[in-house]
Amino acid sequence: MERTEIDGVPVLWAAGPAPLSAALVFGCGARDETFRSIGVTHLVEHLAMGTLPRVHHERNAAVDLELTAFTATGRPEQIVDFLDGVCRALAALPLDRIGKEAGVLAAEGGHCAHPSVEGLLHQRFGAQGPGLAPLVGPGFDRIAPEMVSGHAARFFVAGNAVLILTGPPPQGLRLPLPPGPRAAHPVPVPLPTSGPIWFNGVVPEVGLSLLGRRDAAWRLGMGVLAERMERVARHQHGLSYDVGGDVTLVDADRRLYSITVDAREGQEGAVARLLWAELRRLADEGPTEAELAEECAAARELHDDPRTVEAELLEAAAAELFGLPYTPSAERLAERATVTPEDVSRRLREALDTVQLVVPPEVRVELSGLAEGGCRRSREEPTGRVFRPPLLAKLITRDARGLRLILTDDGVALRDPDGDVHLVRFSEVVGVEEDGAERTVFGRHGCHVPVDPVLFRGAEAVVRAVDAAVPAELRYPRSALTPAD
Ligand SMILES: [Zn+2]
Structure with a gap:
């Protein structure tokens, strides 16, 4: 991975498959909003993209919980034009277009994470930080122009951006963003709870989250749990089709791990029971050596795929923006190889007290060890x-x-x-x-x-x-x- 700097913005690049892809990434996401300003990041993104002329190469922009990225793929001169346009737009947002974009955004809806993960975040953090994810808030038409310009001035500045490229920076590349420092992000504080719970959330699928650490044993453990759910819920019982996972940044060391499992109509309770049972079994007995080897093999496969260059660059960009250490993919693979079944079971056992399990509205479950939770x-x-x-x-x-x-x-x-x-x-x-x-x-x-x-x-x-x-x-x-x- 190479590193340079253009107009005060760090640029990370590594050679990937052609054509050239670029992502201008900002350390700003939905968790940086407040209830009053929900949607303001998405509004900034739409206002900026809306100023760009029509082009024929691929380009896009997206806001998730933690990051906003403006992305494009094409010939080097197209990338140069795109990035120049985005930076100039962010420096002078067309605030008079807020009314129009507000309507577009309300129609678009959209999520910054899996809806069941959003429900889990809201339960844990309340109406603040990552917990804002599933909320609509006051509405896009209630976001005042000065809220938009204030948000842009704080987050969409040179010091809070990283550019990633799948090839060397093209000739003439400029990033004329307004100057400004890297933004600080408050550490999200979970609401006080009295132990592991299940609750009804406005979610489409069963989900479970627990607080862990940033390490290889956690990643492997959650990978094995997802595999087991797929095997048990899908293949043995035919109850579900899709198992997903997510990791949310809490602070430098802590992560919230989530798993989501869909269910056939009427089988949500059965899927929730299986998920809770499999997690406890994994915490008690640990994974088998064969399961750990499978997870490592899957990670190696991904590491060897040349298309993962972009994901790896994004990982490095996020680490840079949040002031976290970046562990290169090869080192992460080496760390994984040293994880033992006992490493996984110990971590899961210690985190069982932080489990929160969500089921869709109206579903009632009896899960031993989980009290019913919900709003305070x-x-x-x-x-x-x-x-x-x-x-x-x-x-x-x-x-x-x-x-x-x-x-x-x-x-x-x-x-x-x-x-x-x-x-x-x-x-x-x-x-x-x-x-x-x-x-x-x-x-x-x-x-x-x-x-x-x-x-x-x-x-x-x-x-x-x-x-x-x-x-x-x-x-x-x-x-x-x-x-x-
Ligand atoms: Zn209430």
Whole structure:
């Protein structure tokens, strides 16, 4: 891997198969947003790409949890033009086009990770950092121009970029980005939990995550678990088709490992039981030597494929942007070869307490050792002023009878028809949506409380309290782009 620098941007390159591919990578992803600014990174990307002239070579851009990449493949002069255009656009974003792009983005939808992984991240981190992944937030039309320019000025600068190329830098290549330093990223802090849980999430597939470390034994262990799930759930029981894996950066050393397994309609509970059982078996007994050898052989195959040059360059770019050590592929292979079955089982055993398992809505499971989790709710009503539905509503619907809105000294709470109480303290508010006389208060722990004078008699007083307690920059009118509810 070669290294040079152009206009203050580190350039990493290695010879790969023709034609030339380039990716201008920024240390900025969905986890760098806040609830209030969800989607701003994607908006920056669309505004920049939207300024480029029509071309016939391959080009694209994508935002994931951690990185934004502008990519192109073509003749050297095409790559030069593309990168010049992207950099100039990022230096002077067409903010007047926000309204138009907001509509396009709302229509596009899109995910920055597997939807079940997003659900797992939200459960673990709440409405902050990586936990924002599955949320829509206030909507693209509620992102103000100064939020876009502020985000671009902080993240889309020369010091926070790395260019990767599958060949030497072409003649005349310039990267005229605005100057600026490498961005710092807060370390995501998991919400407090009392042990391993399962929960219902708005997810399409069963998934499981656990906190591990950045090392070869972890990678191998999760690879073996995926293989076993494929063998057991798919081939033996015919319950599922697809097994996926994901790794999320927590800090320099820690990683969140996720595995997702789809299920035939109605078999989600059975797949969840198998997944939990196989993980525990692997933690108890460890993998076999043959399984470890299989994983190493698969990694070697990938290492030898010339097309992996790009993935390897991206790995090095990410390490550079996050200030992490980069271990070249050959060294990683050597590390893998030294891993023993006991190394894997010890790591998994130590991490079992951090397991969170998600099943789609309405699926009920009994899993020994896993308590039911979900949003932070309790059975105890806090002290405060209580608001109830109007009498008529209570006569008509059974649900309305148990419903209460409670205004406490430092927040609002909702008692739902099941008797669960969801409390959002004002200090934990990440956003308040305004819809006429109604407010929806979103909390950092993932709960939200509807403050609706139609739903609760006298709730105008709660609306006033919310408006007085929550800073103006966290309040926004309901998006015109999302359908009601
Ligand atoms: Zn809740």
